[in-house]
Amino acid sequence: MACVMNHVFVTNIVGKSRILMKSAIKTTPACRFLWKQRNSVDLPVRSSDRLLSTKPVMMKFGGDNDFIFKQFLDYKSYTYTYLLGDTKTREAVLIDPVIEMVDRDIQTVKDLNLNLVYAVNTHVHADHITGTGEIKKRIKTCQSMIAEVSKAQADIKLKEGNSIRFGYQELEVRATPGHTDGCLTYVWHDKCCVFTGDAVLIRGCGRTDFQQGDSGRLYDSVHKNIFSLPKHYSIFPAHDYTGQTQSTVEEELKHNKRLTKSREEFIRIMAELNLPYPKQIDKALPANMVCGIFDDPPL
């Protein structure tokens, strides 16, 4: 097996030694696995030259897999919550849990005998209250995560270049601002998939008319940090309003109704959307700055 390890510099270890600064050289997945076995704290992640996995899409459902993947829907806000787990260690993370659906999420964690280590938000949501605070109340060892620049409360503040590790699995954190300034995208390179929050929706994108919305910034960050991924990577967004569940980088490069346009045209399209404000925005925004925990229970 070709295994070029090169140099590793792990500089910032936070929260049970699972958050690692990007810095080293990407190798083959098998090589990385062997390397991780030798050293459970430091691990090589990808280099700035974006050398990435050449494996085909690996979202197998069933069989002898090393991971768990579940996509849940909140049918009120059309939010997708993702449960990702590592079958060897049973460690798991939840991405974008919704407060009203926490019973479902925690029950699934229990059913699958998982140890939920992180409850992660892609950004400060405006349309629903996050479930991260409620989850932390019920699972004391679970830590919450959100972007540092969002200034929202969380146990661990993330920024571009961090990695989120659960068992032998790892998500790369990429900054994709524009819908909000703290939008993060999580890339699961080993499984060739990417959790884009509201930055890229299927055939669309997050609106840019409130919070720190900035259409030019969204266009640039998506093209730099999502559309530069290998074409076969699967895209899993935070919402879909049309009944779709998943896309790929290739599909969105070809068919996204907004992001395939020129930057100038994109900015014009976004300025003319005239969408109604999300119904829950007035309570969701302040609640989500404090992990979704208010003194008064949410309606």
Ligand SMILES: N[C@@H](CCC(=O)N[C@@H](CSS)C(=O)NCC(=O)O)C(=O)O
């Ligand atoms: N009707 C929904 C809100 C729908 C909405 O505005 N969605 C946001 C993401 S949640 S802030 C969005 O960016 N939509 C993009 C689009 O093109 O629809 C509600 O009342 O909650």
